[in-house]
Amino acid sequence: MLNREEVDRALARLGAERDAVEAALLALQDHQGLRLLTGAELAGRTRERWSAAEGGVALLWALFDRYAEALASARAVRSRRNRPTAAELAELSELLSGRSVTVSGGRLPDAAAGLGAPARLVEQVTLAELLERMNGWYALVVDVVSAVDAVWSALPARIDLLLAELGRVQMLAGSVGVRPGGHPLADDLAELAEQLTALRTLVVSDPLALWRPSRVPAQRGREAAGGAWTSPAGAVDTAGFDRMGRRLDDVRVELEGLLRLRDESHERLQQVADLLQRADLTLGEARRARGEVLAKIAATEVPPVPGPPSALREAIGQAVDFQQTGQWHRLGPLLDALEDAAAKELGRARQALTEVAQPLAVRAELRGRLEAYKAMAARLGLAEDPEVVERFEKARWLLWSAPCDLRAAAEAVGRFQQALRPPQPRPEQRAPAVRDGRPPEQGDQRDLRDQGEDSDG
Incomplete structure (x- = not known):
């Protein structure tokens, strides 16, 4: 209780x-x-x-x-x-x-x-x-x-x-x-x-x-x-709801990319066409350079110049069709591939031009060296030296004649360069050594002169 x-x-x-x-x-x-x-x-x-x-x-x-x-x-x-x-x-x-x-x-x-x-x-x-x-x-x-x-x-x-x-x-x-x-x-x-x-x-x-x-x-x-x-x-x-939201965001981002593609497709197709036009011009220049090399450079193997990319032209036509019919989801990957292929085609054309024009570049480099050595001869006072003049004319004739023998021209330029080097003194013409800390006697000097005269004779 x-x-x-x-x-x-x-x-x-x-x-x-x-x-x-x-x-x-x-x-x-x-x-x-x-x-x-x-x-x-x-x-x-x-x-x-x-x-x-x-x-x-x-x-x-x-x-x-x-x-x-x-x-x-x-x-x-x-x-x-x-x-x-x-x-x-x-x-x-x-x-x-x-x-x-x-x-x-x-x-x-x-x-x-x-x-x-x-x-x-x-x-x-x-x-x-x-x-x-x-x-x-x-x-x-x-x-x-x-x-x-x-x-x-x-x-x-x-x-x-x-x-x-x-x-x-x-x-x-x-x-x-x-x-x-x-x-x-x-x-x-x-x-x-x-x-x-x-x-x-x-x-x-x-x-x-x-x-x-x-x-x-x-x-x-x-x-x-x-x-x-x-x-x-x-x-x-909310896991299921969150997954749906993320998936919708992913789809929206992809669709916005297609929308940007629709707005940019004309400009991007024009850029592809410009790249291919530049590649064609480069290939044309390479073909002209190849003809010049064959005509002006002797004993040279010139690689062939590739033709225009016809498959890319067809792909561009298909891309234009996708653009006109509004098939942006198909145009996107095709346009990406076209841009990559057009850039590679331009690089291939430039590489072909470089390979074809290599002999002309070598000849131009030899001509430049010859003119530089000529200016050096003038500074050294050797412009009137008969041997120097003869070697210069020989190299110039080889470089400016057609067809040009690049090997012979390179050797001629090298001989012209050697003619500009000052002559090295002979061993008997060198100054006498100091004897016992004093200069040589006059008789010794006279003997050295006589020896020099005998050696020159």
């Missing part, structure tokens, strides 16, 4: 719990998720969970009324006198801690029994058990209501926005000739439309299919007494 102080503390605690339960039930009644669930056409997991939890809302208020009535009865007994008698304390002890509350069926949800198990018609429970029962039912209801509200708040509006964006992208696809059955991007868009529509239907009818709780509902039911009147933890599964 409780004493007076214990009775007063129990009444205060139970009164605070009653106020908390009432506030939680009022908040649940105004919950947006509960309003959306009421009368909604549900399916799948959500219908199963809500069919078990829907009756809990009315049951919670019924249990709360019984709780409030029992608490009011205990307060009435306690208010009779300041110091209750032993009989009153016994009555209060029974009301506050005994099985004095009669309730109708309404089992506490747990993992041990299925949610559809039959309940007893009448039960005698304590106030603590009644509070625990309300906690369990509240946990069950708020789990469903909060999860559904979280999904409905997170996905439908985003799906509608993505569907609107999908419609815009489909219009963009039609403007660049991308249509179902004719291009993979159009097929991707049609598939995305089906998936988004199916996802929206699933979100509206079975939102709990996209809810990922952090704990299973049975665990929340068992722990309700310790953490009652709180919303469950979890997250909305």
Whole structure:
């Protein structure tokens, strides 16, 4: 039996719990998720969970009324006198801690029994058990209501926005000739439309299919007494929606690339034509250079000049046809290949010109060297030297005659260069060494001169 102080503390605690339960039930009644669930056409997991939890809302208020009535009865007994008698304390002890509350069926949800198990018609429970029962039912209801509200708040509006964006992208696809059955991007868009529509239907009818709780509902039911009147933890599964959004972004980027291609195709085709025209001009120059080499350079093997790229001309015609018929998805890869091939063709023509004109470049280099050596001869005062003049004329005649023998001309230029080198003194003409730290005697110098004269003779 409780004493007076214990009775007063129990009444205060139970009164605070009653106020908390009432506030939680009022908040649940105004919950947006509960309003959306009421009368909604549900399916799948959500219908199963809500069919078990829907009756809990009315049951919670019924249990709360019984709780409030029992608490009011205990307060009435306690208010009779300041110091209750032993009989009153016994009555209060029974009301506050005994099985004095009669309730109708309404089992506490747990993992041990299925949610559809039959309940007893009448039960005698304590106030603590009644509070625990309300906690369990509240946990069950708020789990469903909060999860559904979280999904409905997170996905439908985003799906509608993505569907609107999908419609815009489909219009963009039609403007660049991308249509179902004719291009993979159009097929991707049609598939995305089906998936988004199916996802929206699933979100509206079975939102709990996209809810990922952090704990299973049975665990929340068992722990309700310790953490009652709180919303469950979890997250909305948006992985599928996010994948669709990323795929739509990829398709949009590809379509915008086709749109840019439509705007730039004329200029790019003109650039390809310009590259091929430059390649043709270069090949023509190479053919003229080849004829000149054959006519003016002797004993030279000249490689043949390739012909114009006829296959590229045909590909350009096909690209123009794609452009005129709006087949941009086919024009894109063809135009990329044409640009690469045209650049390679120009490089091939330049390489052919370089190989063909190589002998002419060698002759021009020899002519330049000859003129440079001639200017050197003038600076050295050898311009009138007969040997220098003879070698210069020989090299000049070889370089300016046709056909030109490049090997003989190179040797002649080399001989002309050697003629410009100053003569090296002979060993006997070198200055005598110093003897014993003094210059040679005059007689010695005279002897050296005589020896030099004899050697020259």
